[in-house]
Amino acid sequence: QVQLVESGGGLVQAGGSLRLACAASGRTFSSYAMGWVRQAPGKEREFVAAITWSGETTYYADSMKGRFTISKDNAKNTVYLQMNSLKPEDTADYHCAARYSPGNYDNPREYEYWGQGTQVTVSS
Secondary structure (H helix, E strand, O other): OEEEEEEOOEEEEOOOOEEEEEEEEEOOHHHOEEEEEEEOOOOOOEEEEEEOOOOOOEEEOHHHOOOEEEEEEOOOOEEEEEEOOOOHHHOEEEEEEEEOOOOOOOOHHHOOEEOOOEEEEEEO
16 A cells, blocks of 8 residues: 655646645555646546656656656655646646556556645636
């Protein structure tokens, strides 16, 4: 079992930045690939970014490339999502997720453990 707790969400103006953090506890954090998935009201879950267990490889949704950066600190059992140049359409509930097995990192259904989420609101 892996427990995930997100933090860092809030209200920010368009063009601003936020840094989300996801603290993990339970099984060996360094063995898991981690991802961020967001869900806006009335919309499907949307893949944001993922990072392999080693931290060597990252994946991003096209609309986040160049604006968002995912990173993983195995010593702190924490994964981060740095979000820059935020847009109103980035408003959503952001969840971190963990997976033990490799596969399609951009498929939210393949993640095994989920946090409760942190709300990000971007005003225009």
